[in-house]
Amino acid sequence: MVAATAVWAIVLVLHVLLVDRWWPWLIFEVAPPLTMVAVPLLLLVVTPLARPVRRRLSVVLVVLLLAGAYLAGFGRGWTATPTAGGPAGTTIKVFAWNTNYWDMSDDKDAFYAFLRHQDADVYLLQEYLYWDGDRPVRIDDSARLRAEFPGYRVLVQGELLTLTRLPVVAADHAVPETGADWYWKGGKAQRTDIRVGGRTVSFYNVHLPVPFRIGDDPLSGRFYRELAERWAWRNGELSKLRADLAANRNPVVVAGDFNSAWMEVAPLGGGTRLHTPAGSVLPVASWPVSEYPFPRVWRLDWLFTSPGLTVSGYRFTGGAPYSDHQAQEFRIAVADEAPAAHSATPHTTEGTHRAQAPTNSR
Template sequence: MSATEVGVPDKDPSSPPAAVPTDGPVGTASPPDGRRRRATRLLVAATTAWTVFLVLTVLLTGRWWPWYIVQNTPPLALVAVPLLLLLLVPLARPVRLPLSAVLVVLLLAGAHLAGYGPGWGTATANHPGTPVKVFVWSTRYWQMSDDKDAFYAFLRRQDSDVYLLQEYLYWQGDEPVRIDDSARLRAEFPGYRLSVEGELITLTRLPVVTAHHAPVSGGGDDWYWKGSKFQRTDIRVGGRTVSFYNVHLPVPFHLGNPLKFSTYRALRDRGHWWTGELRKLRADLAGNPHPAVVSGDFNSSWMKLSSLGAGTRLHSPDGSWLPPRSWPVSGFAYPRLWRLDWLFTNHDLAVAGDRFGGGAEFSDHVAQEIRVVVPDRAPSAPSKSTS
């Protein structure tokens, strides 16, 4: 029986092939399936959220107390997050080109803020003037749980002209304990002048012009909770007076039960404490006619966004594309992800060397060794023209 006999027409070999149904106009590709559409939406939403986070970090860091918790995000995240999103961009085919452009901008901005890439190091070799070796270190409650002899041997080996040391105290439970190790210090560092301000200690073998002290009224623990969180010592270097600021700003955030109002009150108080001490430091620098070296533990990863004003310059170690990291999340066994220890100078001071290293066996902070050069003469003021 033939096909014609059963009602099936013969196919004309010259006729065009039957059209394949499409979901859209002829000649256009099929739209992404549901999974691809969801991936695109998620990537766009994640990029938008990260953009908002980066902008808020620039605007709110050091200025709004609720943001102190958020700003403890490791600076590494400013590179890792946009890089991860870039790797996932091929999943968002309809918008992959504009999305890639946005993420590249976010990656470059984040890398700059976090200190990746060249351009942060400011050391100047062979600068004329008097060199001063400065050793800066947050000691983790002095030698409270360390081998005392090894601790002092480590400090002596630094052979520095100026020591700026923090956490000159012990800690029991939730209470600071004041200590007096001045006899041992004078024995270990003969010829050095010792100055103590709360839990801050400055040692120097250079002549001290003025050791500034801010008196604290009240007893008990007020020396710690109400005392100044920076110590200023004016020191004679060559023929000039240079102010050395030893800084240990308070921890600006508080972790507690999020269901309790007291947690947010403590977070607010901590944030105001940090901001208030930074404001006092700025004011002192603004009223100080001498060139200044400002260094120590600022308890913030974002001092690039919290200027000290008064013409200060932020310095970072040279020779690496990676940002310096001086503090781990907890204890000694964790990787260091944050830089909490910073260096600023102003006026005509130069930095001939700046590096992190040493002290890990005694403290959770890495020590900082700085070489400052003080020009022999202060720059002359520009003469006023007369008409």
């Protein structure tokens, strides 16, 4: 019991120190946050068997339980204050969702009806592509998108799709055009600067790479080579996102599928703050809602904003049966102030950018 408690204490400390910093730790990061509570609870249950040290062990395990509960996100929604509205200004609705390879396995009409029903001012959608074996397949659904969403701009960067009925000031759209480089080497955080009321707000549509593919053999050398490669890929994209946020002087909204349950341990920086839906003492979970034989105990989808923006009506909703992710729905209130200065980060201007969906490569 003493050894088990000591090992768990070490694991907890290492988790805080190594999340997002050391590629072998990705194996431990896959564990659902509930593990941080389940392990010390289990040890507490059997502590009475260790009679000579049970009282001292119980104290240590209670401390570890409280620390684990904090890391797992218990109480975040309970202590969060629901916001009914924001400052005087403009409030918009945002819908962020990993679509699970667009409408590849879905009823196309029902899929589009689900999207239309959200009636959001800004859609941040991921996995705008199909998948064939180990190969990403580029698609072009631009005609259907324009028919289903009249008055919206359609902005595509690789597998990331942003729809907005608000004026676009600047947008990222450049992706490598060699083979499948548009997916493997294209950016995983699409930035779109949008005019909201009297201000320019930068919206980041994020889909970070998965640490490894479900079903890979963890006893093979290939598994660990790919783990290291994917960690480098993921951290490279995360570093670019953090650098862009640090240089961006606009108010920012960052939302999407981060493929990590530990963004509270490894925040984005750049002055952003993390948001959690209010009202529940339990941690929020967004994956999986379909397809996999696992309970929904991971939160892979996150929302960050800069402090100047007010978030209200934030909730996870829908998703199944069209995706394995729940969607994020929230409202952003933007105060009427003097327009913020633009970032020094180069961006395509509204006058030169044409938001066209890519051509299907099949």
